[in-house]
Amino acid sequence: MERSDAYILVFPYPTPGHINPMLQFSKRLASMGLRVTLVTTQPNTKPIEEAQSNYPIHIEPISDGFQPGEKAQSVEAYLEKFQKVASQSLAQLVEKLARSKRPIKFIVYDSVMPWALDTAQELGLDGAPFYTQSCAVSAIYYHVSQGMMKIPIEGKTASFPSMPLLGINDLPSFISDMDSYPSLLRLVLGRFSNFRKAKCLLINTFDMLEAEVVKWMGSQWPVKTIGPTIPSMYLDKRLEDDKDYGLSPLNLNVDACITWLDARDIGSVVYVSFGSLASLGEEQMEELAWGLKRSKGYFLWVVRELEEQKLPSNFIENTADKGLVVSWCPQLDVLAHKAVGCFMTHCGWNSTLEALSLGVPMVVMPQWTDQMTNAKFVADVWGVGVRVKASDEKGIVKREEIEECIREAMEGERGKEMKRNAERWKELAKEAATEGGSSDKNIEEFVKEILCS
Numbered sequence: 001m002e003r004s005d006a007y008i009l010v011f012p013y014p015t016p017g018h019i020n021p022m023l024q025f026s027k028r029l030a031s032m033g034l035r036v037t038l039v040t041t042q043p044n045t046k047p048i049e050e051a052q053s054n055y056p057i058h059i060e061p062i063s064d065g066f067q068p069g070e071k072a073q074s075v076e077a078y079l080e081k082f083q084k085v086a087s088q089s090l091a092q093l094v095e096k097l098a099r100s101k102r103p104i105k106f107i108v109y110d111s112v113m114p115w116a117l118d119t120a121q122e123l124g125l126d127g128a129p130f131y132t133q134s135c136a137v138s139a140i141y142y143h144v145s146q147g148m149m150k151i152p153i154e155g156k157t158a159s160f161p162s163m164p165l166l167g168i169n170d171l172p173s174f175i176s177d178m179d180s181y182p183s184l185l186r187l188v189l190g191r192f193s194n195f196r197k198a199k200c201l202l203i204n205t206f207d208m209l210e211a212e213v214v215k216w217m218g219s220q221w222p223v224k225t226i227g228p229t230i231p232s233m234y235l236d237k238r239l240e241d242d243k244d245y246g247l248s249p250l251n252l253n254v255d256a257c258i259t260w261l262d263a264r265d266i267g268s269v270v271y272v273s274f275g276s277l278a279s280l281g282e283e284q285m286e287e288l289a290w291g292l293k294r295s296k297g298y299f300l301w302v303v304r305e306l307e308e309q310k311l312p313s314n315f316i317e318n319t320a321d322k323g324l325v326v327s328w329c330p331q332l333d334v335l336a337h338k339a340v341g342c343f344m345t346h347c348g349w350n351s352t353l354e355a356l357s358l359g360v361p362m363v364v365m366p367q368w369t370d371q372m373t374n375a376k377f378v379a380d381v382w383g384v385g386v387r388v389k390a391s392d393e394k395g396i397v398k399r400e401e402i403e404e405c406i407r408e409a410m411e412g413e414r415g416k417e418m419k420r421n422a423e424r425w426k427e428l429a430k431e432a433a434t435e436g437g438s439s440d441k442n443i444e445e446f447v448k449e450i451l452c453s
Ligand code: UDP
Pocket: 016, 017, 018, 020, 273, 274, 275, 276, 277, 278, 302, 327, 328, 329, 330, 331, 332, 347, 348, 349, 350, 351, 352, 354
């Protein structure tokens, strides 16, 4: 098959943390001559389409069963309806494209939607799941899904092949507290229901970063590491104009943030963000606010609109000489800015990969899901971060602890070592994505396999 006949469908779960990496992967495939159609539910469609003119990606909106602006009553209700409606919409879309000039040959689907493979295979297509989390986290979920892991009790550790020992607070929160989000636990474990029927497993990581666990996984299944999937201009610079993920409506405050950073000294600012979903409790928000103020340095803090009412009253006014609070920022530009000295993060996998790829040390304050495990690796395996400790049974991290960890990352000996390690990971991330690097070779191989199938 010629590359121009290779029509690929890419289908992410509809949140930024899933769309961003799969959109980047789509751009890479499109730049290699493949015909990529990105399937998305309506609200995300327009911005992506407008932003992708350089890497022609065809956008196909499908329904997730909800009207724009309509909210599901619960996560369970959303997931149930989404699966039912989206799998039907997917089948209709594949049939529609088969009648048109874009007959689909292969589907890359988000690993949390294994039903997409069933739907595709019923229509005679092959597919590969895309894992938007680390290899280590995916391996942990695999072991749990197979009933191969005993959950440790407080003070004990869990052992997995090719991984450091993990304490209860290092495990994904859906595992350490199985009753916390049963429907999300089912979602992440469900990824291993039919994955053996897939052509290969695409994982957003790179070999050197998770060498041992990648090797272990690779000895079991056809794994391809293809990350980090951050825009090319921050990494290998091969895709001209690939500077952002393309979700532009969320990229508010671009000029305000960059102008503010331009006026600060090198390495003098703590950038603080907890991603697109995590929500801190009011007490924790207050401790964080006062912790930032106590650290006496500059801070750029992303507080999403709905979270803003949790800030202490007059905090923004009282700290205006030191801090800038925005509702969303161009995170890659911010992390790449020379004024940023460290990143206080919830350790979402995209944020973690972005900080590693841009050489930024971290203060890690994981909230839920895979963030706990990412935080463990950031602090203890990759040596690029310091993890805050909660000091009471409610799990609140106090202002003094936040202040101390920021100082350690920004001023201490450990901070210097973290910076050296971060610079090394930055080089290795670039190497993996550059022509001939491990992820680049895997993507080439993946494309060849599709063309030959
Ligand atoms: N992000 C951004 N601006 C912000 C906060 C986050 O562009 O102000 C982006 C960030 O660069 C990352 C994504 O949103 O690509 C968040 O993904 P992550 O996996 O880190 O966390 P999640 O939002 O899924 O918890």
